[in-house]
Amino acid sequence: MTTPKNTICLWFDKDAHQAASFYAEVFPNSKVTAVHKAPGDFPSGKEGDVLTVEFTVLGIPCLGLNGGPVFKHSEAFSFQVATDDQAETDRYWNAIVENGGQESECGWCKDRWGLSWQITPRVLTEALALGGAEAKRAFDAMMTMKKIDVAKIEAARRGG
Secondary structure, three states: OOOOOOOEEEEEOOOHHHHHHHHHHHOOOOEEEEEEEOOOOEOOEOOOOEEEEEEEEOOEEEEEEEOOOOOOOOOOOEEEEEEOOHHHHHHHHHHHHHOOOEEOOOOEEEOOOOOEEEEEEHHHHHHHHHOHHHHHHHHHHHOOOOOOOHHHHHHHHHOO
16 A cells, blocks of 8 residues: 555544544544554653554545644644535534534534534535525524534525
8 A cells, every 4th residue: 555645644642543443433435544553652652552543534544643632633624524415414413423522613513532523514515605695695594503404504595
């Protein structure tokens, strides 16, 4: 297997393998591809501890680094997951929130490791891309939501 030219590196305290396994379980085209143990002691761990985990999330190559508690995830980085319907939106949102995560606003949630996710139905992004009154109605509807309600976005697009 060749190493990707670009990989997203995500810093975890000590749970990179647990997080990567969760993502692989929840999202299609996702898997843990390698787990590497530290060849020696390091500031937040010992020789033999899991240091890095190679994985994919929806086909995107990632590296989980168990770097310790120094750096935390923030909303400055998030995965945006396009969904096709309410069932898919609910499946991903609920999996993240019910596994120790938390809801936020406008389709955003945070997983138990502090990583932010935007679970975004295509009906919303398509409406926003149109601009004009339809985009404004969809945007206004979205601003009142935590998890996106597809039926309410569709109604707002129609002017209802």
